[in-house]
Amino acid sequence: MTQTMDRPGAQAPVINPKKGGNKPWPLQVWSSAVGKKWVMAVSGLGMLGFVLAHLFGNAKMYLGAAEYNHYAESLKQLLVPIMPEGLVLWLFRFGLIVFLALHVVSAAQLTAMNRRARPTRYQSSRDYIAANFASRSMRWTGLIMFLFIAFHLANLTFGWLVPGFVREDVYGNVVASFEQWPIAVIYIAANIAVSIHLFHGTWSVFQSLGLNNPRYNGVRRGVAAGTATVVAVVNCSFPIMVLAGVVH
Numbered sequence: 001m002t003q004t005m006d007r008p009g010a011q012a013p014v015i016n017p018k019k020g021g022n023k024p025w026p027l028q029v030w031s032s033a034v035g036k037k038w039v040m041a042v043s044g045l046g047m048l049g050f051v052l053a054h055l056f057g058n059a060k061m062y063l064g065a066a067e068y069n070h071y072a073e074s075l076k077q078l079l080v081p082i083m084p085e086g087l088v089l090w091l092f093r094f095g096l097i098v099f100l101a102l103h104v105v106s107a108a109q110l111t112a113m114n115r116r117a118r119p120t121r122y123q124s125s126r127d128y129i130a131a132n133f134a135s136r137s138m139r140w141t142g143l144i145m146f147l148f149i150a151f152h153l154a155n156l157t158f159g160w161l162v163p164g165f166v167r168e169d170v171y172g173n174v175v176a177s178f179e180q181w182p183i184a185v186i187y188i189a190a191n192i193a194v195s196i197h198l199f200h201g202t203w204s205v206f207q208s209l210g211l212n213n214p215r216y217n218g219v220r221r222g223v224a225a226g227t228a229t230v231v232a233v234v235n236c237s238f239p240i241m242v243l244a245g246v247v248h
Contacts, residue, residue, distance in 0.1 A: 039102050044103060050099075068174075072171075096149075138201075140193075148194065184240075185239075187236075194231060199224050
């Protein structure tokens with residue numbers, strides 16, 4: 001190599017410093033598979049936090065109408081008078097939509113990248129041993145989550161399907177909505193799908209963030225199963241208790 005470089009007329013290879021480096025670092029991260037996995041993990045954690053906060057807030061329904069309506073009103077008063085009434089709540093909703101969009105787009109692009117890397121699809125019995133039902137159904141449970149969020153906003157935020165909708169009476173709106181068994185069934189089925197999605201999502205988020213030491217697989221599975229179970233049991237209990245007449 002030294003002789004080649006010292007020989008008269010020999011030229012060193014030209015390297016284009018701009019190739020792959022002319023993008024801002026957020027776009028460089030986004031363009032890589034690792035970056036997309038991080039976006040999926042962080043947006044998934046953001047949505048999980050929203051789901052859990054929403055769940056524990058809704059559990060106040062069991063304390064009665066006054067307590068539940070007070071909780072709902074307190075959400076509108078976040079950072080008042082610094083911010084206008086209801087603005088922070090809508091910012092949270094907008095953030096949820098942004099997280100959802102980033103999650104869906106990164107998942108779709110990762111799938112496309114994987115297909116380009118392995119154009120020939122193959123499948124063996126080992127695939128079904130390694131992959132469980134939750135992981136194989138992520139695409140469909142994710143779609144159900146997307147549709148459920150839109151349905152939930154239309155139903156209980158805008159009152160499209162609530163008989164006698166009164167914006168200030170959130171407790172009454174929830175009860176009137178769940179007293180219609182088709183809507184109650186939709187909520188139960190959707191929350192089961194959400195829980196299945198959360199199980200695999202919570203399990204895989206550790207791997208996406210590089211925190212997948214095999215020694216902690218038992219803890220990971222326990223956290224994933226516990227989170228999914230709590231979400232399914234608590235969220236499904238609301239329509240079930242209304243249909244049973246326990247909450248009225």
